[in-house]
Amino acid sequence: MNNDKNKWLAGYGVISHSDETVARVENLVQILADKKLCNTNQAWQFFAAADRVASMGLWTTVHMTYAQQVYLDGRTMQAEDFKLVPEGHTGGALNIVPAYVGYLLANALSGKTRAWLMGQGHCVAAIDAVNVMTRNLEAEQKARYAFNDAGLSKLCQDFYSYEIGDNGKPVAPLGSHVNVFTAGGISEGGYLGFAGLQYVHMPLPEQELVSFLSDGAFEEQRGSDWAARWWRGEDTGLVMPIMIANGRRIDQRTTMSQSGGVHWFRDHLRLNGFAPIDIDGRDPAAFAWAIITMAFDLEQQHQEVLAGTREYPVRLPYAIAETIKGFGFPGAGTNAAHNLPLPKSCANDDESRELFNTGCQRLFVPQEELHKALATLNCHAAQHREEEKDHPLRKLKVPTPKIPVSQALTGNTSPMAAIDEWFVQFVKQNAHMRVRVGNPDEMRSNRMNKSLDYLKHRVTSPESGVAESLHGSVITALNEEAIVSAALANKQGINLAVTYEAFAVKMLGAMRQEAIFARHMLETGRDVNWLTVPILLSSHTWENGKNEQSHQDPTLCEAWLGEMADVAPVFFPFDANCAVALMRSLYQQTAKVAALVVPKNITPLHCTSEQARQAVQDGAIELLCDDAPEIQFLAIGAYQLSAVLKVAQELQQAGRRCSVVAVVEPGRFRIPRDERETEYVHSDTQVARIIPPVQTRLIVTHTHPEIMTGVLRRLDTGASHMHVLGYRNRGGTLNVRGMQQANGQSAPQIMQQANKMLNSLL
Numbered sequence: 001m002n003n004d005k006n007k008w009l010a011g012y013g014v015i016s017h018s019d020e021t022v023a024r025v026e027n028l029v030q031i032l033a034d035k036k037l038c039n040t041n042q043a044w045q046f047f048a049a050a051d052r053v054a055s056m057g058l059w060t061t062v063h064m065t066y067a068q069q070v071y072l073d074g075r076t077m078q079a080e081d082f083k084l085v086p087e088g089h090t091g092g093a094l095n096i097v098p099a100y101v102g103y104l105l106a107n108a109l110s111g112k113t114r115a116w117l118m119g120q121g122h123c124v125a126a127i128d129a130v131n132v133m134t135r136n137l138e139a140e141q142k143a144r145y146a147f148n149d150a151g152l153s154k155l156c157q158d159f160y161s162y163e164i165g166d167n168g169k170p171v172a173p174l175g176s177h178v179n180v181f182t183a184g185g186i187s188e189g190g191y192l193g194f195a196g197l198q199y200v201h202m203p204l205p206e207q208e209l210v211s212f213l214s215d216g217a218f219e220e221q222r223g224s225d226w227a228a229r230w231w232r233g234e235d236t237g238l239v240m241p242i243m244i245a246n247g248r249r250i251d252q253r254t255t256m257s258q259s260g261g262v263h264w265f266r267d268h269l270r271l272n273g274f275a276p277i278d279i280d281g282r283d284p285a286a287f288a289w290a291i292i293t294m295a296f297d298l299e300q301q302h303q304e305v306l307a308g309t310r311e312y313p314v315r316l317p318y319a320i321a322e323t324i325k326g327f328g329f330p331g332a333g334t335n336a337a338h339n340l341p342l343p344k345s346c347a348n349d350d351e352s353r354e355l356f357n358t359g360c361q362r363l364f365v366p367q368e369e370l371h372k373a374l375a376t377l378n379c380h381a382a383q384h385r386e387e388e389k390d391h392p393l394r395k396l397k398v399p400t401p402k403i404p405v406s407q408a409l410t411g412n413t414s415p416m417a418a419i420d421e422w423f424v425q426f427v428k429q430n431a432h433m434r435v436r437v438g439n440p441d442e443m444r445s446n447r448m449n450k451s452l453d454y455l456k457h458r459v460t461s462p463e464s465g466v467a468e469s470l471h472g473s474v475i476t477a478l479n480e481e482a483i484v485s486a487a488l489a490n491k492q493g494i495n496l497a498v499t500y501e502a503f504a505v506k507m508l509g510a511m512r513q514e515a516i517f518a519r520h521m522l523e524t525g526r527d528v529n530w531l532t533v534p535i536l537l538s539s540h541t542w543e544n545g546k547n548e549q550s551h552q553d554p555t556l557c558e559a560w561l562g563e564m565a566d567v568a569p570v571f572f573p574f575d576a577n578c579a580v581a582l583m584r585s586l587y588q589q590t591a592k593v594a595a596l597v598v599p600k601n602i603t604p605l606h607c608t609s610e611q612a613r614q615a616v617q618d619g620a621i622e623l624l625c626d627d628a629p630e631i632q633f634l635a636i637g638a639y640q641l642s643a644v645l646k647v648a649q650e651l652q653q654a655g656r657r658c659s660v661v662a663v664v665e666p667g668r669f670r671i672p673r674d675e676r677e678t679e680y681v682h683s684d685t686q687v688a689r690i691i692p693p694v695q696t697r698l699i700v701t702h703t704h705p706e707i708m709t710g711v712l713r714r715l716d717t718g719a720s721h722m723h724v725l726g727y728r729n730r731g732g733t734l735n736v737r738g739m740q741q742a743n744g745q746s747a748p749q750i751m752q753q754a755n756k757m758l759n760s761l762l
Helices: 003-009 019-034 040-066 090-110 121-134 139-144 149-158 194-201 215-220 224-230 261-271 284-307 350-363 367-377 415-429 449-455 480-489 501-523 555-561 576-586 609-618 638-653 675-680 684-690 705-711 736-742 747-759
Strands: 115-118 208-214 238-245 274-280 316-322 435-439 474-476 494-500 533-538 593-597 620-625 631-636 658-663 697-701 722-725
Touching: 003 040, 019 040, 019 090, 019 274, 019 284, 040 090, 040 121, 040 149, 040 284, 040 350, 040 367, 090 115, 090 121, 090 208, 090 238, 090 284, 090 367, 115 121, 115 194, 121 139, 121 149, 121 367, 139 149, 194 208, 194 215, 194 224, 194 238, 194 480, 194 501, 208 215, 215 238, 224 274, 238 261, 238 284, 261 274, 261 316, 274 284, 284 316, 415 449, 415 494, 415 533, 415 576, 435 449, 435 480, 449 474, 474 480, 480 494, 480 501, 480 533, 494 501, 501 533, 501 555, 501 593, 501 675, 533 555, 555 593, 555 705, 576 593, 576 609, 609 620, 620 638, 620 684, 631 638, 631 747, 638 658, 638 697, 638 736, 638 747, 697 705, 697 747, 705 722, 722 747
Parallel strands: 115 208, 208 238, 238 316, 274 316, 435 474, 435 494, 494 533, 533 593, 631 658, 631 697, 697 722
Antiparallel strands: 620 658
16 A cells, blocks of 8 residues: 555544545545546645644644743743743634645645635634744745744744734734734634625636635624525636534534534535535545535536536535534633633643643654655645735736716716616626625615616526526625625625615624725735725615614714725715716725715706816815805715705805805815825815815714714814704604704704804804
């Protein structure tokens, strides 16, 4: 028998191979040889090497939690070698080690570098531990963490060091979650469940993506079981989801575990269009087998669809990697394994220190043997493929889109309808780019009729005469998290989300995760090439009165105003020309998740297309201006502007001098909070140019008044000279006029406040 095969069959340390895994691997090795992807001897060398890399990955991971000194000679650790206060999501990280090494193994076996995504971002120690050994590192980590005693000790000391620099940022190029310094990382994974919603929308054809998912995340975020409904091989690459089923949350078993465990989950997957397979979650070979086999299976199903012998939806392969939390180390399977599996700190507890040393002895790999294993797996140059840190979804290549010329609009029209008309032309001119429109409900109600008719709902059984198609680009589900994830995940294409403003708040976590990660990338000088994603908030607070106060909620735009303006801008287009100019501008930008509060009802045109372009460029525009105005109105929102203009015109007729400024992007006028935001917001000189200084200001805003008062603090002329009228939590079954009156924003009420302020000047 082949010596390399025997070496693998023997396992290593805590890693052993079940009879089922052995049979599967033997079959896979033959298939790879037949396909001329990997010869037999090389394959067995890869498998044996992976065992050793995984074992030492487990060893390094527990050191990151407990140790401040690392000794690659495997000596017994003494009290002074340990952190006084250990920290880490150790059990989950230990479960990721064989999964991630299995991913590396699959790439080596097939000669293809796949992308990876991890939903349980708090398990990042596993990724960092293995990457340091394989030297698959971003520049910052490579410079700081050499693969020797000193470098690994520094890695452990940096892990949860909490050290902060003079610039207010963490010093260490690693963290408690996946971040920009994590080689190959594309998502923080801090919000449990979003990876499960996004992976099926990520890769393009010819790309492959392995997604590590968690049973806790499945419990927390619904919608991941719809993935099989969305996958189409014509516009999407191969996806290989893998559930790390360890059966535990932080302090109790998962609902899945309590409901029947893997048996229940397997049945659930089948009912939802998946083809589940069980694998040993403790064995990197099992993961590699699953990744390659699932890819072969999904590609075969797609070929059958193209040949007409199969129909969509396919049975999406899905691996269930059953394991116990913290496998490979003392405390595995207990509640404690989630965080700190040992009873106490090894620095001052003899029992814990003995458990650590005993556990690590089973995981340790002598340096000569380890370096040989690492050299075997690091075969990228020989295979002429990129390192895992440079996988296709980390190094995005997004074409620059063609931007259609907008036609000047005349007459009253719906801003949403104007966006709809322009967006169809935009998509048509960029037919080479994949489109995802996230739509939780009633796209037609939000006036996106032409876009829906052209792009169509993606469904599995299209209904004749309805805007539905197997290959539609509109992802529709009554779940805001799922549909915004479809748009945010399609980073190599054109994206849009359309929703009722009141329900958009459920999108906040997914939006925030993307904006934060993008900004961290930009802060470290990295390219972020994905096109800006507009989130259209329509049927909004002021025009959705008929549906009671639950539908009258500006929370999302207010929360987004709290994020950093350079990556999370908020816009209030005041008419159709402004709305179209804004869309044209946003799709020429990258790395932003933009919230747009857009009326769907017909509203007056207040500016020309050229004025609209200027308003978008500056973030505001003065639409009415008398010399030496006694009062300046700032309107934020289309209905607010219409009311303000009416009041200003009446005041002019009464001989009062007025200025009216329509504010499109309030965040451009805020007090900046760091250097990047300083570059984005306007300087004092620019603010004075765009919004001429006056003593008396009346702001009428779409939002709660307190929110906009804070955002526009730079424009505040004092409590006796500035007043803000905003949403004051009044609503019910009302029309637009009723909503304005209930919240003190009708023209007569604005006039009353304006006269009060003007009279105070006398």
